[in-house]
Amino acid sequence: MSPTSAATLAPSDPAVEASAVLRVIDVHKAFRTGVPLRRRRVQILRGASLTVSSGEFVGLVGENGSGKSTLMQIIVGLLGRDSGTVQRPDRLGYCPQYPLLWDKLTVKEHFELFAEAYGLAGKDAADSRDGLLEELQFATYVDYRVEQLSGGTRQKLNLALALLHEPQLLLLDEPYSGFDWETYLRFWEMAERRRRDGMAILVVSHLLAERDRLGRVYELRDGRCELV
Amino acid sequence: MTRTAAFTREQLRAPFTLVLLVIVPVIFVVASAGVLGDFARAQGGSLAADAASSLAAGWAAAFVAGTLGFFAASSSRGADRRLALAGLGPARVAASRISASMLLALIAAAAAFGTLLARTGVAHPWHAAAAVLAYAVIYLAVGVLVGSLVSSPLEGSLAVAFVFLLDVFSGPGMAAQAAPYSISRKAADVLIAAGSGNASDAADWVKLAVISSACVAAAFVAFVLAARSRS
Numbered sequence: 041m042s043p044t045s046a047a048t049l050a051p052s053d054p055a056v057e058a059s060a061v062l063r064v065i066d067v068h069k070a071f072r073t074g075v076p077l078r079r080r081r082v083q084i085l086r087g088a089s090l091t092v093s094s095g096e097f098v099g100l101v102g103e104n105g106s107g108k109s110t111l112m113q114i115i116v117g118l119l120g121r122d123s124g125t126v127q128r129p130d131r132l133g134y135c136p137q138y139p140l141l142w143d144k145l146t147v148k149e150h151f152e153l154f155a156e157a158y159g160l161a162g163k164d165a166a167d168s169r170d171g172l173l174e175e176l177q178f179a180t181y182v183d184y185r186v187e188q189l190s191g192g193t194r195q196k197l198n199l200a201l202a203l204l205h206e207p208q209l210l211l212l213d214e215p216y217s218g219f220d221w222e223t224y225l226r227f228w229e230m231a232e233r234r235r236r237d238g239m240a241i242l243v244v245s246h247l248l249a250e251r252d253r254l255g256r257v258y259e260l261r262d263g264r265c266e267l268v
Numbered sequence: 269m270t271r272t273a274a275f276t277r278e279q280l281r282a283p284f285t286l287v288l289l290v291i292v293p294v295i296f297v298v299a300s301a302g303v304l305g306d307f308a309r310a311q312g313g314s315l316a317a318d319a320a321s322s323l324a325a326g327w328a329a330a331f332v333a334g335t336l337g338f339f340a341a342s343s344s345r346g347a348d349r350r351l352a353l354a355g356l357g358p359a360r361v362a363a364s365r366i367s368a369s370m371l372l373a374l375i376a377a378a379a380a381f382g383t384l385l386a387r388t389g390v391a392h393p394w395h396a397a398a399a400v401l402a403y404a405v406i407y408l409a410v411g412v413l414v415g416s417l418v419s420s421p422l423e424g425s426l427a428v429a430f431v432f433l434l435d436v437f438s439g440p441g442m443a444a445q446a447a448p449y450s451i452s453r454k455a456a457d458v459l460i461a462a463g464s465g466n467a468s469d470a471a472d473w474v475k476l477a478v479i480s481s482a483c484v485a486a487a488f489v490a491f492v493l494a495a496r497s498r499s
Contacts, residue, residue: 117353120498134353140346144281149274156271157354185281201354 060091060127061209061240064265067114067124069107084110086263087124092209092240097231099251100244101268102260108244109137111260112213115242133207135215137244139198143187147178147197150186151204158205165204172200175230176223192218199227203234210234212243228253271356271364276371279340288332289375293383296328297321301387311437322396322463325384326455327436329400330407332376334428337411337487340369342419345494352495362491366484369412373404380404391465399459402480406452407432409483409490416490454479 069085084107092098102108113119115126116134141150148169155165173179176196181189186197195218202210210231216224232253235241243254251257258265279285305320348365352358381400390396411428418424435450440457450456454476458468 117497118349134350136350140350142278142344142347144278145274149277153271153274153351154354157351157356159355 060093061129062090062092062115062242063125063127064088064090064111064115065125065127067111067126068122068263069110069114069119070122084263085114085121088260088263088265089124090242090258090265092242094208094240095235095238097235097241097243097253097255099254099257100242100260100265101246101251101257104246106260107263108246108260109213111265112137112211112242112244116211129208131205131207132209132211133202133205134211135199135202135213137213137217139186139194141186141194141197144185146185147182147189150197150201154201154204160205168204168206169200172203175226176200177226190218192220192223195219196223203230206234206239208240210239210241212241214244214246271360272367272371275340275344275364275368278344279336279368279372282339285336285372288335289379292332293325293328293380296324296331297380297383297387300324319460319463321384321388322390322399322459323439323456325380325396325400326403326452326459327432328383329373329377329380329404330435330452331432332379333373333404334407334411334432335425336372336376337369337408338415338424338428339411339421340365340372341412341415341490341494342421342424343415345416345419348491348495349497353497358492358495358497361495362488365491365495366488369408369487370405370484373408374401377401377404390462392462392467395462395468396459399455399462399476402455402458402476403452405480406455406483409487410451412487412490416494451479 067085067088068083070081070083072079073082074080088107088111090098090100100108100111110119112134113136114121115128116132118136145153151165151169155161155169160168170179173182176199178193178196178200181193186194189197195215199212199215202212202215212231216227219227231241231243257268259268301321301324304324308320344365348361349358352361377397377400381397384390384396384400385393407428410431414424414427414431418427431451435452438450440453440460454472458472458476461468461472
């Protein structure tokens, strides 16, 4: 089966505002593993589908190895899919499970690079950056290189880069690993504030205990998403 | 802060980079040139002492640029792709990467050429400088291509070293019969000529320019492919 191209939804289309911001339809993905000539195919996703609407906080849960991060990476575009469709908005923010950062660059330099990528300039970029440094309480480290940061602080930067441009759709892959308890609580407050402002949020978690904080929850089981 | 400046700074902040830039040219040009000549004669080659010194500068630039190119490609792949997906796009990220890498290749070539000048005279210094830079650019591409395919630092750096060693020992003057082709052959010819007091003809310069340009293009494409979206 050949993959269907990922379409982007025009944020100005009125119909979009009232409907799903993210649509994942029947996505299949397999990996080949093993030595050449003896490779075997491991099917991870077998028709995974989900939607996330504006102002929703949707969870994606599942056991270790169920394919949650794989699905997230397919949604973002880091991984290709074997078949299926992903419809997502132009303006999205992605916080990967493991920080994708440059070890030798400082926190400030990361913000500058991503501000440019998001099309933020001058005061807008500085205000957004300063706001996030304040919210996540890591302003002290703005001139530190990533290699000098603790795991939790790296994760704060990882998350802040996804929020810098106030995206329409926020994709979070276990974003609070390494957070202390206070920062963990602050994360949920931040996320709830943005949800109320209309941001669509999909969070991958392997902890069912957080379900009370979420609207709808999909469980990824046997390669498919089921509403639980 | 430009992207190129950020990526250049990223590479230069590694202590290992500074060690490479300083130590390798000294080792190659000062300590190894004589050994290179002796080894060539043992293999039946005809490498003269001044040519050996010039070639050593080329190999120094090649080794440093190849190593830096490998680490530029392999260590930053994930973050570069994330930046491309954030809106910059793979072409702009790749352009910044190749610009930063070229700057580092220039620094590597300057360090090697400077060591050569300090150690021995060169009859045609500008020719030698251009050829040393060509070595750096060619091996930058080798490092980037290996880095885009191999993410493990050990395996990747061994692969770069393997290509380098094959090239060194198959180069002109290193054996009774040079290998029919090596990636740095034209750069070596120009560098040997410069070191021996001979100017290279226009055809050699054109070939060198074409090879170097092709290497830069290949490295750029490798960076683009590494940073592109998979959707």
